[in-house]
Amino acid sequence: MSILINKDSKILVQGITGKSGLFHTQQCRAYGSQIVAGVTPGKGGIHIEGIPVFNTVAEAVQYTGATISMIFVPPPGAADAILESCEAGLDLAVCITEGIPVRDMVIARAVQARSKTLLIGPNCPGIITPGQCKLGIMPGYIHTPGKIGVVSRSGTLTYEAVKQLTDMGLGQSTCVGIGGDPIIGMKYIDVLKMFNEDPGTEAVFMIGEIGGGAEEEAAYWIKENMKKPVAAFIAGSTAPTGKRMGHAGAIITGGKGKAEDKIRTLQECGVTVSISPTKMGETMAQALKK
């Protein structure tokens, strides 16, 4: 079992004819994902790598039955792409695009929240159910099928965590990169709820970073609702105050969003926290023994 995607998921790619869109389409297909359609406005009718390309999402859905979209559209058109996938009634849109203006995302998120479509990202590595379906830019080979659910705001740090889990012999049910932007679709709690209900997930590893209050919110939710063990790591313990560390969201302002506060809150809510980024796998193993 898994959450959100599995081997039967039918995927369309918005922005398939772009350089990274095409590259990652090939990578995902090589992993075993069913990419059934591409969408690039103005290029409808062609085939790329044997995949039919349509002008609109609605058309692609009509002819191929795709229910999930992976979005590689560049920032100026990305919010539009999210809106289009919502209007087409897809189950899930995963937006990889980095650098979408906040004003565009405020609108896109508000529309999406009222639609039936779930959104992962933007500015995220995507989602993978190891051995079944990869929908994103993460390297497939570090993952291994198993029973740990992974949820993270980061990209490459998630790869580090997953590799440590795999090295410890802890396979993953599904790994979700929710994205590092200030406005995102699914948040920690939305993913944790799904892991909580998923019979294929036995425990969860959560990766957070400084800035905002999402990790604290998740911690309180875990305390009240989570039936499964949770371990976590928070990046940025040593970050200086007020500086933006790459992600727009990762800024400590006015004493809020500090790593130490997040770590303390998580621990108080029963989460096993790895203090060192080198011990993420070990910490998960410890949490499982509890």
Place this chain on the structure above:
Amino acid sequence: MNIHEYQAKEILSTYGIPVPRNRVALTADQVERAAKMMGGHCVVKAQIYAGGRGKAGGVKLVHHPEQASDVAKELFGKRLVTKQTGPEGLKVRRILVEESVEIAREFYLSITLDRESSRYCLIASAEGGMDIEEVAQKAPDKIHVLTIDPFTGLRTYQARKIALALGLSGTVCEDCVELILNTYKCCLERDCSLIEINPLVVTRAGWLLAMDAKISFDDNAVYRHREYPDMMDYSQLDPLEITAGKYDLAYIKLTGNIGCMVNGAGLAMATLDVLQEFGGEPANFLDVGGGATREKVAEAFKIILQDCDVKAVFVNIFGGIMRCDVIAQGIIEAANEVHCPLPIVVRMDGSNVEDGKKLLLESGLNVQIGDNLGDGAQKIVAMLAKS
């Protein structure tokens, strides 16, 4: 992206928001002339990309043009250290000369993004002139917050509620309603991530005025506003941060001596954490982007080595899909080009790892390979201790 107070006021006044009569000056002579224009009584304000200027001596009330000139001579070229600048401070290159106003009441007003609701929110408080974070701690009930529905926008009645909550009434209340609506309009049209008016004042004569203003633009939206890059004051940024920006690298100078190059912001932060865990002091934060390319790696390497504080370099690339041999070549080329004698530890993961390692070890550089994150951090700290 940040801009100066005088630029923020210029933008706000195009939206009909009243600001004090002012003039920006680049020399003490210009300050004196501007002060004369204001009739002698005026406020001299240093323009830097940081708050807390008042307490640091960057804002002074003067009574004669000569006094204004004296204050300006002292401020120009000085590095102003406030609680937001860090110990090295920021250089004063521009001064704003502003009419002095008799203030009856002070308020706080801002619009920024609320991550929790994914909407813009308006924050107002009757405790003007203070740090809003301070007010939030001491008197949270004095802060009024309104999250703005993007479909309806900010409505007049909502703005009026805020103005009334601030204790305003009559004409000045309606002026405030208009000011709030215009601030929101400006926020949207100019793609601001923050507009802060602190203090917003009511003068003795009963007029509203934005006495101090701060605007930050959404970096992701700068492409939509052709004039923004020209508004940047590069003297307020670290020169290496400027170079890094040109290559789309996120670089932040820190105080230690181990240069760091990492792909991805989260992993980069974790790398700083692990270095300090093993007793190392990072010289910088540098994110070459999740999908680091050979060119970016080479440029990043050169930027790190331009910092004289750097005595060793730690590279941590979790490429995954990228080929490690290509990354290794980027590092070797850059290191050879700048004749880097410093100890280097490279930790790489991705395809062709073994080829990459081999290339590095045969390159003649003073390099070791880290097998994993912890091993890499330990090795660079050990190499630095020996050198």
